[in-house]
Amino acid sequence: MKLELRGITKRFGSLVANDHIDLTVEAGEIHCLLGENGAGKSTLMNVLYGLYQADDGQVLLDDQVQQFAGPGDAMAAGIGMVHQHFMLIPVFTVAENVMLGHESTRAGGLLDLPTARAKVREISERFGFHVDPDALVDDLPVGVQQRVEIIKALSRDARVLVFDEPTAVLTPQETDELMGIMRQLKETGTSIVFITHKLREVREVADRITVIRLGKVVGEAAPTATNAELASLMVGRAVELTVQKEEPSLGDPALIVEGLTVIDPIGQLVVNDVSFTVRRGEILAVAGVQGNGQTELTEALLGLQPRVEGSINLDGTELTSASVRRILDAGVGFVPEDRTEDGLVGEFTIAENLMLDRSGGAPFVRAGNIQRGALADFAREKVKEFDVRTQGIDSKVRQLSGGNQQKVVLARELSRDLRLLVAAQPTRGVDVGSIEFIHKRIVETRDAGVPVLVVSTELDEVVALADRIMVMYRGRIVGIVPGDTPRDVLGLMMAGEHPAEGAAA
Amino acid sequence: MSDPQHPDAAGTPGPGRPELDVDVAIEEPGAVSPEKETAAEDARATAGGPGGTAGADVPPPSRWHTTLHQIATGNAIISVLAVLLALIVGAIMIAFTDERVQEASGYFFARPGDTFLAIWESVSGAYAALFQGSIYNFRRDTFLAGIRPLTETLTFATPLIAGGLGVALAFRVGMFNIGGRGQMLIAASVAGWIGFGFDLPWGLHMLVALVGGLVGGALWAGIAGLLKARTGAHEVIVTIMLNYIAFYLVSWLLRTPGLLQAPGSSNPKTPAMKDTAIFPSLLGPQFNLHLGFVLVIIATVVVWWILSRSSLGFRFRAVGENPNAARVAGINVRNMYVYAMLISGALLGLAGVSQVLGTVTTGFTAGIDAGIGFDAITVALLGRSTPWGTFVAGLLFGAFKAGGFSMQAAEGVPIEIVLVVQSLIVLFIAAPPLVRTIFRLPDPASRRRPVPNVSQEVKVK
Numbered sequence: 001m002k003l004e005l006r007g008i009t010k011r012f013g014s015l016v017a018n019d020h021i022d023l024t025v026e027a028g029e030i031h032c033l034l035g036e037n038g039a040g041k042s043t044l045m046n047v048l049y050g051l052y053q054a055d056d057g058q059v060l061l062d063d064q065v066q067q068f069a070g071p072g073d074a075m076a077a078g079i080g081m082v083h084q085h086f087m088l089i090p091v092f093t094v095a096e097n098v099m100l101g102h103e104s105t106r107a108g109g110l111l112d113l114p115t116a117r118a119k120v121r122e123i124s125e126r127f128g129f130h131v132d133p134d135a136l137v138d139d140l141p142v143g144v145q146q147r148v149e150i151i152k153a154l155s156r157d158a159r160v161l162v163f164d165e166p167t168a169v170l171t172p173q174e175t176d177e178l179m180g181i182m183r184q185l186k187e188t189g190t191s192i193v194f195i196t197h198k199l200r201e202v203r204e205v206a207d208r209i210t211v212i213r214l215g216k217v218v219g220e221a222a223p224t225a226t227n228a229e230l231a232s233l234m235v236g237r238a239v240e241l242t243v244q245k246e247e248p249s250l251g252d253p254a255l256i257v258e259g260l261t262v263i264d265p266i267g268q269l270v271v272n273d274v275s276f277t278v279r280r281g282e283i284l285a286v287a288g289v290q291g292n293g294q295t296e297l298t299e300a301l302l303g304l305q306p307r308v309e310g311s312i313n314l315d316g317t318e319l320t321s322a323s324v325r326r327i328l329d330a331g332v333g334f335v336p337e338d339r340t341e342d343g344l345v346g347e348f349t350i351a352e353n354l355m356l357d358r359s360g361g362a363p364f365v366r367a368g369n370i371q372r373g374a375l376a377d378f379a380r381e382k383v384k385e386f387d388v389r390t391q392g393i394d395s396k397v398r399q400l401s402g403g404n405q406q407k408v409v410l411a412r413e414l415s416r417d418l419r420l421l422v423a424a425q426p427t428r429g430v431d432v433g434s435i436e437f438i439h440k441r442i443v444e445t446r447d448a449g450v451p452v453l454v455v456s457t458e459l460d461e462v463v464a465l466a467d468r469i470m471v472m473y474r475g476r477i478v479g480i481v482p483g484d485t486p487r488d489v490l491g492l493m494m495a496g497e498h499p500a501e502g503a504a505a
Numbered sequence: 506m507s508d509p510q511h512p513d514a515a516g517t518p519g520p521g522r523p524e525l526d527v528d529v530a531i532e533e534p535g536a537v538s539p540e541k542e543t544a545a546e547d548a549r550a551t552a553g554g555p556g557g558t559a560g561a562d563v564p565p566p567s568r569w570h571t572t573l574h575q576i577a578t579g580n581a582i583i584s585v586l587a588v589l590l591a592l593i594v595g596a597i598m599i600a601f602t603d604e605r606v607q608e609a610s611g612y613f614f615a616r617p618g619d620t621f622l623a624i625w626e627s628v629s630g631a632y633a634a635l636f637q638g639s640i641y642n643f644r645r646d647t648f649l650a651g652i653r654p655l656t657e658t659l660t661f662a663t664p665l666i667a668g669g670l671g672v673a674l675a676f677r678v679g680m681f682n683i684g685g686r687g688q689m690l691i692a693a694s695v696a697g698w699i700g701f702g703f704d705l706p707w708g709l710h711m712l713v714a715l716v717g718g719l720v721g722g723a724l725w726a727g728i729a730g731l732l733k734a735r736t737g738a739h740e741v742i743v744t745i746m747l748n749y750i751a752f753y754l755v756s757w758l759l760r761t762p763g764l765l766q767a768p769g770s771s772n773p774k775t776p777a778m779k780d781t782a783i784f785p786s787l788l789g790p791q792f793n794l795h796l797g798f799v800l801v802i803i804a805t806v807v808v809w810w811i812l813s814r815s816s817l818g819f820r821f822r823a824v825g826e827n828p829n830a831a832r833v834a835g836i837n838v839r840n841m842y843v844y845a846m847l848i849s850g851a852l853l854g855l856a857g858v859s860q861v862l863g864t865v866t867t868g869f870t871a872g873i874d875a876g877i878g879f880d881a882i883t884v885a886l887l888g889r890s891t892p893w894g895t896f897v898a899g900l901l902f903g904a905f906k907a908g909g910f911s912m913q914a915a916e917g918v919p920i921e922i923v924l925v926v927q928s929l930i931v932l933f934i935a936a937p938p939l940v941r942t943i944f945r946l947p948d949p950a951s952r953r954r955p956v957p958n959v960s961q962e963v964k965v966k
Contacts, residue, residue, distance in 0.1 A: 304833065341827070348822070
């Protein structure tokens with residue numbers, strides 16, 4: 001089915017989120033919608049899906065003008081959407097989820113589950129999904145849950161499928177499989193809109209690429225375009241994609257972790273007997289698929305985990321089971337992986353967030369009083385230094401974009417006297433322009449002689465930053481390898497396979 | 506001083522009244538929390554995912570918490586509009602319950618003007634009486650007599666503001682202290698016991714009684730804070746139950762000779778306070794306004810300083826807004842819960858102390874709290890949990906209390922109508938979408954949610 005958007009305009013108050021956007025997706029085409037966070041991609045797709053009403057413009061399917069009052073109309077017209085956050089009910093089976101909202105019943109109001117099951121099996125066989133219709137969604141891995149979403153859309157005869165940032169939650173392998181599925185769908189004539197900000201994926205799978213910036217279409221590109229070209233289109237200026245860094249000048253071992261084990265509340269070993277060392281002036285990157293113990297490892301380093309065994313030693317000071325306060329005072333800087341949950345207080349101003357982990361004494365507190373003047377000076381200086389795009393230091397952090405929020409976290413942590421920096425997912429949900437900046441600052445921190453531990457699920461980031469790479473799988477270290485280890489080796493290690501002998505450092 | 510204007514405070518604790526209050530407590534918004542929170546927790550558990558990272562120490566904010574938070578810290582305009590709406594609805598109810606209106610409406614189709622006139626007279630009369638009963642009475646000859654209602658308003662407002670500050674402070678730290686009644690009772694008992702049972706010089710006696718009461722209230726609330734910090738017990742449940750415990754404990758003390766009961770009496774009532782312990786009057790003996798009001802102004806300034814200027818308040822607010830981030834930033838969240846409850850309890854204690862040492866000095870019963878512990882929640886909500894907002898809201902409710910009696914006396918408006926107006930205010934505050942819809946205000950959430958990033962990008966570039 002051919003999808004055409006003509007002059008779509010959507011305003012929120014004085015803000016124009018979509019400004020006369022034209023987009024044509026031919027039948028059997030994978031059309032990539034590329035843009036930074038907040039460029040207006042999601043707004044556009046919500047207009048297409050009937051969640052928002054456009055202020056101006058038309059949606060056409062096979063040259064017929066459509067009027068969608070809600071997602072129901074859009075679905076009936078053949079538009080399906082695979083959301084970034086799955087819209088599944090975890091305690092229902094696959095078949096139940098698929099029929100949800102379109103339940104057909106037999107005599108006596110009984111649910112017609114057999115038909116739903118058959119449908120799931122049929123679609124699943126057609127595309128080689130291997131999804132059991134009777135499995136509980138809760139028990140399925142994330143990648144499979146996403147397939148259930150796809151099956152859901154296909155079972156309603158969707159001819160246009162919208163994938164909203166589908167790869168954010170997937171492992172590299174699952175991402176590859178998803179790409180395969182998208183190609184298969186394309187073969188059957190389904191039109192696909194693929195929303196992403198990951199350049200590699202775009203070039204791999206797209207037939208055509210439309211780049212959106214600030215609510216406007218700023219250009220079209222062919223999949224043959226280079227990463228740098230695409231990135232500069234997205235950001236509006238030339239972007240450096242590789243991190244410029246010198247050879248590390250290694251100092252003494254600073255952080256020595258031995259036999260670290262973290263036990264979660266239900267008694268599982270989420271970090272299992274992990275030992276490693278980070279030297280001064282070195283970036284050790286922890287690679288691995290989300291949920292293999294990296295989060296718990298960083299939390300254990302910060303004293304946030306209640307049940308920890310083994311030893312954590314920083315510059316000769318034993319930090320095992322010390323309080324968070326003591327660990328921060330020992331000079332540990334921490335960029336948490338979920339900044340809105342753990343790193344910032346959204347309702348606080350930028351200035352207040354900048355003093356969040358220094359609320360106990362100098363320089364911002366004297367005799368129990370907050371030194372507002374000193375804080376304001378400091379905040380203004382840091383906002384400038386870290387290029388936080390904001391109206392002022394009294395803006396609430398909640399109103400900032402993800403990249404600017406992360407800059408606030410980084411500014412706060414890097415402005416302390418650090419002896420160790422732990423950065424978890426430092427560029428997650430951050431726009432390309434800010435990624436460049438954040439990476440630069442992390443490398444600068446290393447060059448200042450601070451040991452740095454970076455945890456990332458993005459292989460690109462790991463490779464860009466790491467002097468050495470530690471791969472984790474199921475709470476254990478698979479191996480610690482040099483920073484220039486090829487990606488395919490790393491990919492295998494992330495799946496739990498030990499590196500070939502000799503590759504280990 | 507137990508004149509008819511203090512029926513609640515001075516009345517004997519009939520079997521109905523206290524029980525009623527407890528029932529009301531259970532219908533307070535807080536009581537729904539256990540159920541809803543469980544639901545939220547279930548939802549989170551089933552949603553799975555890597556979300557529950559820092560869960561071990563800090564209970565994650567529930568959906569209920571978020572809603573409460575929005576109610577407690579929303580827009581000031583909503584507060585004003587809620588009061589306005591409540592007054593309008595109150596006017597309708599006054600008109601409906603007025604006998605003359607009912608009479609005139611009997612021949613509405615013959616002479617509709619009569620009905621409208623009766624409505625106008627009843628409503629304007631009632632609100633004029635409210636004004637005269639709470640601010641200035643034009644029917645009195647001298648200014649001093651005319652201004653007396655205002656001083657009554659301030660007297661009534663005194664414990665409401667103190668209690669409201671306590672509830673508001675707990676709100677800001679993310680806790681719902683509905684144990685105001687228990688904290689007031691304990692504080693009143695301690696202060697009262699010191700007030701009538703000891704012989705100390707003037708000034709010192711009052712100070713000791715005041716401090717004793719504040720400590721009593723603080724410790725009583727501190728139990729809830731400590732239990733929350735150490736065991737994760739929800740403060741709503743604990744404070745509700747501590748209300749019962751305090752009430753029956755104080756009732757027993759009042760009934761037991763040699764403890765709080767007045768010697769030679771069989772009533773569950775204490776002896777009168779000694780003169781050395783009583784708060785001095787601010788404006789001379791013909792007015793009821795006492796030193797408590799000055800203490801409440803000081804308390805408001807102190808709470809403002811704590812919340813806006815001190816590092817302790819900074820940590821309080823950080824914990825209240827995002828306990829996870831606070832914990833990651835090295836703030837001891839558990840201690841903050843305990844400290845906040847101690848201060849909150851001391852403020853409610855101030856409300857209790859000002860009752861026994863200022864307003865009802867002839868000895869008190871177990872009804873001394875007069876429902877102020879619960880009204881304080883309303884006051885804090887109306888004041889949006891800010892110190893000065895709470896101050897103003899306390900004055901408003903003081904005016905309702907003072908003016909309510911004159912509405913009843915002068916215009917025959919049932920006192921219940923005034924209480925209905927108060928309850929309507931809470932209802933409208935608790936439902937900002939309703940107020941927004943009625944006044945066609947833009948919904949901040951709808952504009953904010955979908956485009957937080959876009960707005961920034963657009964402004965910036």
